[in-house]
Amino acid sequence: MSANILSLDRTNIGALYRKELKAYFNSPIAYVVMSVFLLIVGWFFASDLFLVGQATLRTFFEVARLILVFFIPAITMRLLAEERQSGSLQLLVTYPITDIEIVVAKWLGAMTLIGITLVFTFIYWLTLILFGNPDEGAIFGGYLGLLLMGAAGSALGLYASSISQNQVIAFVISFTVLFALFMLGNLLMFLPSWIAPVLEYLSLGYHLENLSRGVLDTRDLIYFLSFTVLGLALAAERLAARSE
Amino acid sequence: MIRVQNLTKRYNGTVAVDDISFEVERGEVVGFLGPNGAGKTTTMKIITCYMPPTSGDVTIDDRSVLSDSLPIRRSLGYLPEDSPLYTFMPVLEYLEFVAEMRGLEPDLKGRRIRDMIEVCGLGEVLGKDVSELSRGYRQRVGLAQALIHDPDLIILDEPTSGLDPNQIVEIRSLIREFGKEKTLILSTHILPEVTATCDRVIIINRGRIVADGPPDELGGRLEGRQKVRIGFSPEGFDRAAAEAALPAVAGVTGVTATGREHGLECLTLETAQNADPRLEIFRLAAEKNWPLAELHLEGSTLEDVFRQLTIGEDAAPAQDRAPEGGKE
Numbered sequence: 001m002s003a004n005i006l007s008l009d010r011t012n013i014g015a016l017y018r019k020e021l022k023a024y025f026n027s028p029i030a031y032v033v034m035s036v037f038l039l040i041v042g043w044f045f046a047s048d049l050f051l052v053g054q055a056t057l058r059t060f061f062e063v064a065r066l067i068l069v070f071f072i073p074a075i076t077m078r079l080l081a082e083e084r085q086s087g088s089l090q091l092l093v094t095y096p097i098t099d100i101e102i103v104v105a106k107w108l109g110a111m112t113l114i115g116i117t118l119v120f121t122f123i124y125w126l127t128l129i130l131f132g133n134p135d136e137g138a139i140f141g142g143y144l145g146l147l148l149m150g151a152a153g154s155a156l157g158l159y160a161s162s163i164s165q166n167q168v169i170a171f172v173i174s175f176t177v178l179f180a181l182f183m184l185g186n187l188l189m190f191l192p193s194w195i196a197p198v199l200e201y202l203s204l205g206y207h208l209e210n211l212s213r214g215v216l217d218t219r220d221l222i223y224f225l226s227f228t229v230l231g232l233a234l235a236a237e238r239l240a241a242r243s244e
Numbered sequence: 245m246i247r248v249q250n251l252t253k254r255y256n257g258t259v260a261v262d263d264i265s266f267e268v269e270r271g272e273v274v275g276f277l278g279p280n281g282a283g284k285t286t287t288m289k290i291i292t293c294y295m296p297p298t299s300g301d302v303t304i305d306d307r308s309v310l311s312d313s314l315p316i317r318r319s320l321g322y323l324p325e326d327s328p329l330y331t332f333m334p335v336l337e338y339l340e341f342v343a344e345m346r347g348l349e350p351d352l353k354g355r356r357i358r359d360m361i362e363v364c365g366l367g368e369v370l371g372k373d374v375s376e377l378s379r380g381y382r383q384r385v386g387l388a389q390a391l392i393h394d395p396d397l398i399i400l401d402e403p404t405s406g407l408d409p410n411q412i413v414e415i416r417s418l419i420r421e422f423g424k425e426k427t428l429i430l431s432t433h434i435l436p437e438v439t440a441t442c443d444r445v446i447i448i449n450r451g452r453i454v455a456d457g458p459p460d461e462l463g464g465r466l467e468g469r470q471k472v473r474i475g476f477s478p479e480g481f482d483r484a485a486a487e488a489a490l491p492a493v494a495g496v497t498g499v500t501a502t503g504r505e506h507g508l509e510c511l512t513l514e515t516a517q518n519a520d521p522r523l524e525i526f527r528l529a530a531e532k533n534w535p536l537a538e539l540h541l542e543g544s545t546l547e548d549v550f551r552q553l554t555i556g557e558d559a560a561p562a563q564d565r566a567p568e569g570g571k572e
Contacts, residue, residue: 015344019330026332087328091389094292095345096318242295 012097013105020109024075033074034117037067045124055132060124061142061212065205068114068149069178075113076157077170079106080239084165089242099236107154107232114150118143137214145211148224149204153178155231162238178204185209245270245397245427246291251300253286260286262451263300270396273423275442275459276431279554283451284431285325288401291429292322304397318347321390325401327382331375335366335385338374339392346393360388364418380411387418398422400430404437416440435550449554470515472496472522475508475538476529483509486534493528495519508537 024030044063048054083089092102128134153174160174161167185205188196200206207220246268253261261283268274276284290297291304293313302309304316330338339360343353361367364384369377374385383403390398403419404412419441422428432438438445439459447455447462455462476486483501490499490513498514515521522539529536 011347012345015341018344019333019341022337023330023332086331087324087326088330090289090294090324090328091322094294094317094320094322095342096314096347097345098314 008101008104009097012095012101013108016092016097016102016105017108017112020079020106021112023078024109024113029075029078030113033071034113034120037064037071037117038120040067041121042124049127049131055128055134057125057128057134057139057142058212060121061146064121064146065149065182065208068146068153069182070175071117072110072114072150072153072157072178073160073171073174076110076154076174077161077167079110079158080161080235081165081167081170085167093239093242099239100232102239103158103232103236107151107158110154110157111150114154115147118146118150135214138212141211141214141216144216145208148211148221149208152204152224152227152231155228155235157231159231159235159238162235245305246429247303248287248291249301249303251287251290251302252298253283253290253295254298259451261290261297264448264451264453265300266446266453266456268427268429270427271425273419273428273441273443274430275438275445276429276448277435277438277445277550278431278433278448280433282448282554284448285401286451287448288322288324288399288429288431292320292399293317318393319396321393321395321398323386323390323398323400323403325405327386329374329382329385329389332373334371334373335377336370338385339366339388342389343392348393356392356394360392363391363421364388365414378411379406380408380414383407383411383415384418387415387422391422396427398426398428400428402432403430404432404434447550447553454553470519471542472513472515472525473502473510473538473540473542474513474525474536475505475510477535477537478504478507478509480533480535481509482534485532486511489528489532490525493521493524495521495524510538 041060041064045057045060048056048059080089083092093099125134125139156177157170157174160177161170163173164170181202181204183205184199184203188200188203191199201219201223207223210217210220248264248266251261251264252259264283264287276287278284289295290309291302293309293316296310304320307316309316330341333341336357339357340353343357348356361370364387366381366384366388369381369385374382377385387400387403390400400419404415407415416437419428419430423441423443430437430441442459444457445455445459445462446453487499487501490496490511495515496513496519497516500512500514502510502512504510513521513525520541522541526536526539528534
């Protein structure tokens, strides 16, 4: 596996990555998902700013994380399931590209869509700078958290999409797992004390909360990194074991 | 060039390909012929490195699909059944995508794309999305996709299925064109396709090879060999005399009266292998003043061979021949 990761072919990944971007932006998917995200998040931001009168992005980040729990499965469900369903996977995997390169290119495509969406939300941040004096560290940590959640979630979504040729099943699987990991932090008080630290470490919310305080801790970074690598590796493994 | 050795593929208990072995030489155009579900597509999916066999191996230029798939995939062009292309892209962008996936350098890429547009006749549809194309054009884009990197080996799965007769003629002529220089394997369940395009035919049934050879040679292999159909106008025709005289003609081994068809009294003659008694029959009819209206040699077609080989396993060797110009 490590040997394969080191020998990724950038030309292959680049070609497939550009195709994935076209698949998003030549169809309504990207625009619909991005507008819904920006509308909901913008609504909460505006009410926070004008009704509560606070110059903070705290509510924005909390809402954005929750919306990402829906957003990520929606943009990743088609990545491999659609190729399997339409038969185009037969062509793709017989081109001289490795399974890991396929997975990485598709993951980069999803990450780009998430990244572009987040760039649009900079408007809220700029608005805040005009009105007050926001905590730059917290905002940087908040955005990093969203990006890392996007990375880990997309890897999970890609794995879910590799399991079935049905996109709805892919959505349900990645949504369920992502939602469970997201809500895990809220259950800790009901659990015995010996298991709580383990579940706390597994919880998405816990690490996002750490980051949003503006503190960069390697434990949080390792969590997101290992989550992402595991998801991509499982997806590549699953892609290699094609049987129909 | 290709060596298939004891290839077996099982899916959940059913055997799709059952211990088949064959070799294909460089430059050959080989047709896989067989009913639907015979194992043609599975064999192709293994050769193209889409999936591994359950047991056995395929080597291409001494490289195994199991251990050395990347170089094999580089020198191979593949068009799967039903041309599963990306439909959301315009044709030109799709060809650019494939050229990039094939790792063509920028200057070569432009040249190859122009070549493919010309060879496959895609000039008029370059700006159209693949989803808007007719089946015929879609199939041409599929061929362009398979050939863009000038591969040594081309594998086409049912390249003409679902096309109308004009499109079939066009695609076949493209295939013949490529087959001049390349090693090409195509699958079909349409018999005339093989005779029209291939040097060699491998008939597969239920995962096994039941026949392998040039199309015309396989045609001659069938029991019963050739038949001559003759028809006489009923006025002034003496059936008894004809039935008595005809077996004496050189090359005729049997006479059967087949009754009246289209207002003609018809007879079917069996002939010895490679014999053609038509001229003798005409002379005989002229001499006896029989009103000869029809005289037709029915070679044993590949269709007869195919039917006998693929149905014959279940029932006794089929005696019923397909009617002349029979169904495809």
